[in-house]
Amino acid sequence: MAVITYREALNEALREEMERDPDVFLMGEDVAEYDGAYKISKGLLEEFGDKRVVDSPISELGFTGLCVGASMAGLRPVVEFMTFNFAFLAIDQVINNATKMYYMSDGQFPMPIVFRGPTGAALQLSAQHSQACETYYSHAPGCKVVTPATPADAKGLLKASIRDNDPVAFMEGETLYNFMGEVPEDDDYVIPLGVADLKNEGSDVSIITHGKMVHVALQAAAKLDKDNIGADVLDLRTIRPLDMDAILKTVKKTNRVVYLEEGWPYAGTGAQIVSMIQEEAFDHLDAPILRVTQADIPMPYAKNLEILAKPSADRVIEACNKVLYR
Amino acid sequence: MATKVHMEALSPTMEEGQLVQWLKGEGDAIANGDLLAEIETDKATMELVARGEGLLRKIFLDAGGIAEVGSVIAVIAAADEDISGIEGVTGGAAAAAPADEASAPTAPEPAPQAVSAPPAVPPPETSAPAVVPAASPAPGGRIKASPLARRLAEEMGVDITRVSGSGPGGRVVKRDVETAKAAGVAAPVAAPATWASDGAEYEDVPTSQMRKAIAKRLVTSIGPVPTFYLTVDVDMGRVMEARKSINTMLEKDGMRISINDILLKAIAAALRQHPNCNAQWHDGFVRRFSSVHLGVAVAIEDGLITPVVKNAHAKGIAQISAEVRELAGRARDKKLLPDEYTGSTFTVSNLGMLGIREFTAIINPPEAGILAVGGIVETPVVVDGQVTVRPRMRITMSCDHRVIDGAQGARFLQTLQGMLEEPTAILL
Numbered sequence: 220m221a222v223i224t225y226r227e228a229l230n231e232a233l234r235e236e237m238e239r240d241p242d243v244f245l246m247g248e249d250v251a252e253y254d255g256a257y258k259i260s261k262g263l264l265e266e267f268g269d270k271r272v273v274d275s276p277i278s279e280l281g282f283t284g285l286c287v288g289a290s291m292a293g294l295r296p297v298v299e300f301m302t303f304n305f306a307f308l309a310i311d312q313v314i315n316n317a318t319k320m321y322y323m324s325d326g327q328f329p330m331p332i333v334f335r336g337p338t339g340a341a342l343q344l345s346a347q348h349s350q351a352c353e354t355y356y357s358h359a360p361g362c363k364v365v366t367p368a369t370p371a372d373a374k375g376l377l378k379a380s381i382r383d384n385d386p387v388a389f390m391e392g393e394t395l396y397n398f399m400g401e402v403p404e405d406d407d408y409v410i411p412l413g414v415a416d417l418k419n420e421g422s423d424v425s426i427i428t429h430g431k432m433v434h435v436a437l438q439a440a441a442k443l444d445k446d447n448i449g450a451d452v453l454d455l456r457t458i459r460p461l462d463m464d465a466i467l468k469t470v471k472k473t474n475r476v477v478y479l480e481e482g483w484p485y486a487g488t489g490a491q492i493v494s495m496i497q498e499e500a501f502d503h504l505d506a507p508i509l510r511v512t513q514a515d516i517p518m519p520y521a522k523n524l525e526i527l528a529k530p531s532a533d534r535v536i537e538a539c540n541k542v543l544y545r
Numbered sequence: 546m547a548t549k550v551h552m553e554a555l556s557p558t559m560e561e562g563q564l565v566q567w568l569k570g571e572g573d574a575i576a577n578g579d580l581l582a583e584i585e586t587d588k589a590t591m592e593l594v595a596r597g598e599g600l601l602r603k604i605f606l607d608a609g610g611i612a613e614v615g616s617v618i619a620v621i622a623a624a625d626e627d628i629s630g631i632e633g634v635t636g637g638a639a640a641a642a643p644a645d646e647a648s649a650p651t652a653p654e655p656a657p658q659a660v661s662a663p664p665a666v667p668p669p670e671t672s673a674p675a676v677v678p679a680a681s682p683a684p685g686g687r688i689k690a691s692p693l694a695r696r697l698a699e700e701m702g703v704d705i706t707r708v709s710g711s712g713p714g715g716r717v718v719k720r721d722v723e724t725a726k727a728a729g730v731a732a733p734v735a736a737p738a739t740w741a742s743d744g745a746e747y748e749d750v751p752t753s754q755m756r757k758a759i760a761k762r763l764v765t766s767i768g769p770v771p772t773f774y775l776t777v778d779v780d781m782g783r784v785m786e787a788r789k790s791i792n793t794m795l796e797k798d799g800m801r802i803s804i805n806d807i808l809l810k811a812i813a814a815a816l817r818q819h820p821n822c823n824a825q826w827h828d829g830f831v832r833r834f835s836s837v838h839l840g841v842a843v844a845i846e847d848g849l850i851t852p853v854v855k856n857a858h859a860k861g862i863a864q865i866s867a868e869v870r871e872l873a874g875r876a877r878d879k880k881l882l883p884d885e886y887t888g889s890t891f892t893v894s895n896l897g898m899l900g901i902r903e904f905t906a907i908i909n910p911p912e913a914g915i916l917a918v919g920g921i922v923e924t925p926v927v928v929d930g931q932v933t934v935r936p937r938m939r940i941t942m943s944c945d946h947r948v949i950d951g952a953q954g955a956r957f958l959q960t961l962q963g964m965l966e967e968p969t970a971i972l973l
Contacts, residue, residue: 474693474719505693505719506712544712544720 220401228370228402229259229335229391232377233297235406237267240295243381244271246282247299247336256301257337257396283309283334287316290332295381300336303352303390309334310355317386318361333380335389338366339431339481342394343525346517351482353430356388357459357491363387363412364459366430370400372456375410383412392431415462417469421449424539425469427492428479429455432530436479439535450539458488466492467500474505475542479535484512506542511535547622547631548597552612555584555591556883562586563611564618573601575621582618588850588886589879597621602628690717697722745836745856745890748820752830760826760947770826771946774905777958779965781921781936784808787968795863804921805895806866807971811964812916813837813857813865814971816891819957823890825911826947840889840909841869843876850876851909853889893918903939913948917941938965 223231237243244267245260251274254261264272275282279300286296300306306313313334320328334356340349357364363385367373373391380387402408418433419440426436433454440450451469455462470476476496478489489510496508514528552562565583569575579595599621606618622628688706690698694717698705701722708725710717752760763771784807792801816823820833837858840851852872854865875881891913894906897920906917917940924937940961944954964970 501692502696503693505691544718 221404222399223370223402224396225367225370225373225391225398225400226257226259226396228374228400229377230261230263231402232374232381233260233263234266236378236381237263237271239406240381241271242293243295243297244273244289245297245299246273246275246286248275248277248301250274250299255299257393259299259396279305279309280312283312284316286332287312287320287330290317290330291320291328295331295333297333297335297381300334302348302393303336303338303388304348304350306334306336306352307355313356313362313386313388314359318359321385322361329384330386331381331384333377333383333387333389335377335380336391337393337396338390339392340513340518340525340529343520343522344518345520349518349525351430351480351513353388353390353458353480354482354486354488356390357488358486361386362459363457365389365412365457367391367456368395368418368430368433368454370398371402371408372410372416372454374402375408376412376456378409379412382409387412390430395431398434410456412457413460413462414456415465416454416456417451417465418454419450419452421451421473423449423473424475424477424543425451425453425473426477426479426535426539427453427455427466427469429458429488430481432479432481435530435532436535438532439539442532442536443539448539448543461492461495463495463499466496470496470500471503474503475539476504476508477535477538477542478508478510479530480510480512481530482513483515484510485515487512506544509538509542511538546597547602547620547626547628548595548599549617549631550581550593550595550597550619550621552584552606552614552616552618553593554614555593556586556588557887558588559586559614561611561613564606564608565590566608567604568592569601571601571604575599575601585879588883589881591882595621599623599626602626603631688717689715691719694718694722698725701726745834745838745888747832747834747836749827749830749832756831756947759950763946770908770910772908772943773946773951773954774941774943775951775954775958776903776939776941777962779938779940779962780926781938781965783968784965785921785936791862800863800866802862802866805897805918806862806869807968808895808918808965809839809841809854809857809865809869809893810860810862811961811968811971812891812893813839813854813860815957815961815964817858818960819953821953822914822944822949822957824913824948825890826913826945827911831948834890836890838888838890840886840892840912841873842892842894842906843873845877845879850881850886851889851892852876852881852886855888891915897921897938903941905941906943908943908945913945914954915943917943 233245245263249256250260251264251269251272260272283298286298289296317330317332320330338353339351353364353366356362363383365376365380365387367376377389380389419437421440426439428436433452436452440452443450451473453465453469478492480487480489489512493508493510511530511534513530516528519525519528555562562584565585567582568580575595575598577595577598580592581595582593584591584593601619602622603620606612612618620628620631689710690705695705697719703722703725705717708717708721711721712718784804788802788804788807795801816837820835823834823837825832836856839854839857841854842849842851854868857865872885889912892909892915894915895918896904897918901919902922903919904917906915908915919939921936921938923934925932926935926937940958942954942958
């Protein structure tokens, strides 16, 4: 297997899917001439030409609507948002048109479209540009939400998302782009949506998480391991559809759960998952489920405050100790 | 730290208790585990044990006084400890309560008698709660336990009310149930759903759809225990002869058995052949016991109690006789311990000595049957075409129709009748 960056994995996925299917095209701000703000589309303009790699005006609502129309007409657009913080401008097209079209047209218009870009905080980008946006999309029926944590998952899941016939919000991490990892060298390496991945095995506590936070969870698990506490780290990979079987399996194994997410707690992904666990595995819980999230405040610009506001391995360990009654 | 002495739930169904007498007085030194007082519950007179140490600083409830389970009836504390705060809590409640007529005559001094403490009393503040795994239930409060701990306790047959919790706020968690199981905390004796009948061997038979339908339809007719009655008329001549010869044999030991003792032995033996009558109805299954724990109804002053002859099927008539006599004696003195009057799998009530010819008894749930035994009466009967006078006795069985069908009950009575009319059949 090749060891490549998360950025390169995404680039490979785009290239392979564009080679595989001439209906796939990429549109977004600076994706063509500039190779993308984060260089995800490096080399694609040269390879596929300006009809399939299209620079858009700085008008998220406009080019998103254009791509929704293209999808209705039978193409398979990949919309790049420079970050999901900017995608708020386009959310009317995503929620009101993309996620509802198949339903409201009685199946006449499938909506194979991918909205992708980084979500969540990097460092000192302040309140407006440091938001984890998953729940805005997972809230709406009709939208799949994918949050890969590793280069292999990024590649396999982006390929699956492009091949999927429903709208997919594909949410990356700015601080993950340089993350290195092994990726299978296989043009057909596709990871099905809705399948979680157990990234670490332990029997004492389950840390369930997704996206960038998988790495925080793994750090916490490594520290807990030195304390002779085994943590399952379950990476959901897609938060809609949800791999409830995998969640219940780890809950029934450890009886104690900490949910870790980058976003805010209020009506967060964790709130949904906690609700489902208590409905389906109440008698397997030995402790209340705890969540570790961003503090319920707009992200501070000050570096020290930002660090305090974000979830950390130490806070995950603290929560694990609590559910373990230690 | 001061320890509040609570009125504890000393029997499974106790809601309030009457203080018979204090075994320690104010100012006496108290060690953990000392007997503090005798409490009369709804069933028996029980001993209240100290759960802390120091001096018995203050008694709130005098002899004869009645208090609800959970209320604070005394304080154990160090000699110099300030306990005025504790007195304030119960004293206030007592002052607000009207004078209790029942306890007034026996109260030697005008101290508060009925202490109806607020339900929000904290758990007993013993200095080392963790070392009392088999403590009685937290007075008056609900049991805090994780869902998993509750499920495990049920599966393992551990009485969760007797497990001390190590989680936040005393929550019982998985490890506590496991520790308690290892320490041998048994299943609750009061909860019918998990009535374990103290070591009785049993088999759980899943309920068939037909049985479910029978159960469902009949409880809408007579519920919640749809009962029907079967009466059998038994010739007791051979039993009376057997009793005579057994008593002759026992004479040298100074023992005598009664007709009832032989009857109990026969019932136990017959139940062994008809486990479908020695059974309990549970949601989803019928629990059939292979051991017979026979409850024997005993009339006591202002009530009745059913001490249990455990494993009656495995005991000889002389042993059953001695046990019944001993248990009945202590029952009348209200000295039975809870595990001596719970856990029966079948019950017998005999009113023959009071001149009753026949009657019906009410099933003691979750058991599926009870026998009502009448007196032996010289009765004209036809034997071989001739009218002759025979000692006859009627036995009426009340059956829970969810568990026992008419023919099954009848077959059991047939076996029992056969054993009584030919007692050597008991030996088979």
